[in-house]
Amino acid sequence: MELQTFTIIIGLFILLLALPLLISGEKTFAFVQELLRNEWHLRCVGAVIVVITVLTLKQNYSIGTDAAGLIRIVAWLGLIKGLTAAWFPAKLVSLTNKVFDDAGTRPVLAVVAIAIGALLLYGSELV
Numbered sequence: 007m008e009l010q011t012f013t014i015i016i017g018l019f020i021l022l023l024a025l026p027l028l029i030s031g032e033k034t035f036a037f038v039q040e041l042l043r044n045e046w047h048l049r050c051v052g053a054v055i056v057v058i059t060v061l062t063l064k065q066n067y068s069i070g071t072d073a074a075g076l077i078r079i080v081a082w083l084g085l086i087k088g089l090t091a092a093w094f095p096a097k098l099v100s101l102t103n104k105v106f107d108d109a110g111t112r113p114v115l116a117v118v119a120i121a122i123g124a125l126l127l128y129g130s131e132l133v
Contacts, residue, residue, distance in 0.1 A: 052091025
């Protein structure tokens with residue numbers, strides 16, 4: 007998969023979760039909780055993330071300080087997260103609950119995620 011396609015997919019995916027988290031944090035948190043309750047869904051989402059990241063990294067897996075190298079770091083992190091979701095969903099649920107339990111941190115996380123999603127979309131133009 008082309009690096010540009012990967013960045014668009016992941017950037018949009020992040021924005022699709024982060025914007026509702028900023029606008030309606032409780033409803034989005036309830037959605038995330040519902041997703042995390044079903045182990046089968048979590049494993050499937052993890053498998054899709056693994057497929058997308060492996061297809062991206064198979065062309066070039068080297069990381070660096072240029073835009074392409076930084077985006078590959080995101081792909082590597084996605085691979086780790088996808089494998090965790092697919093193989094160890096209970097660990098991912100535990101970590102997610104720790105992060106999202108405090109309602110005060112949700113808007114901060116949403117703003118950070120929006121920035122990351124926007125940077126990925128911008129990065130898609132650089133590679």
